[in-house]
Amino acid sequence: MRRIDRPSPNHDTRADAAIDMLVLHYTGMPTAEAALARLTDPAAKVSAHYTIDDDGTVYAHVPEARRAWHAGAAHWAGASDINARSIGIELVNPGHEFGYRPFPEDQIASLTTLCHSILMRHPIPSWRVVGHSDVAPARKEDPGEFFPWARLAKAGIGLWPTAQDSDLGPEALARYGYDPSAPLEKVILAFQRHFRPRGLTGVWDDECAGLLAGLLARLPQSAERA
Numbered sequence: 070m071r072r073i074d075r076p077s078p079n080h081d082t083r084a085d086a087a088i089d090m091l092v093l094h095y096t097g098m099p100t101a102e103a104a105l106a107r108l109t110d111p112a113a114k115v116s117a118h119y120t121i122d123d124d125g126t127v128y129a130h131v132p133e134a135r136r137a138w139h140a141g142a143a144h145w146a147g148a149s150d151i152n153a154r155s156i157g158i159e160l161v162n163p164g165h166e167f168g169y170r171p172f173p174e175d176q177i178a179s180l181t182t183l184c185h186s187i188l189m190r191h192p193i194p195s196w197r198v199v200g201h202s203d204v205a206p207a208r209k210e211d212p213g214e215f216f217p218w219a220r221l222a223k224a225g226i227g228l229w230p231t232a233q234d235s236d237l238g239p240e241a242l243a244r245y246g247y248d249p250s251a252p253l254e255k256v257i258l259a260f261q262r263h264f265r266p267r268g269l270t271g272v273w274d275d276e277c278a279g280l281l282a283g284l285l286a287r288l289p290q291s292a293e294r295a
């Protein structure tokens with residue numbers, strides 16, 4: 070895994086928040102260079118801890134001990150300062166606006182290695198490994214439906230459900246961590262992008278209910294939202 074320091078000035082203190090989330094993104098810009106320039110531009114006021122290029126090169130922008138500025142207005146499991154408690158990783162990909170495409174093998178291999186090292190350093194529960202769209206469903210679609218969440222979960226990164234019989238409604242998405250105040254159709258889409266990527270309907274169905282029940286069954290009791 071080739072690693073290059075490409076420091077960003079866009080960070081500040083975590084103010085003693087413990088790191089217990091990992092947020093994955095795509096860059097959503099036409100080229101890698103455009104994304105790297107923006108993530109390191111003081112005027113843009115955005116950053117991430119790392120960006121991974123198509124060929125697997127990892128660019129390190131912000132020390133993990135500092136708060137990078139990647140999640141924006143966001144929510145997960147009752148918390149809103151997601152940047153303070155997370156590590157953010159950007160994957161170079163033009164995204165839905167500029168030509169969304171599957172993530173190359175070399176890029177996912179580097180991501181897997183990087184995530185393994187992060188999870189060794191920080192106690193991040195599997196259900197707190199999320200996409201940007203999971204924590205900001207009203208605004209964001211990244212990393213999107215091509216992101217190989219199931220494969221990463223097999224490698225020990227994130228949670229993947231075994232479906233159960235269930236009649237849960239979409240309001241129960243908040244029990245997993247989704248923002249209860251976000252528009253429900255957008256939350257359903259974010260859930261589908263992550264856990265049922267071949268059926269992005271924005272409409273709740275039995276398969277979604279079964280997958281959500283499978284996820285909730287794996288949550289520690291203390292974590293589940295009322």
Ligand SMILES: [Zn+2]
Nearest residue numbers: 094095201211
């Ligand atoms: Zn993002």
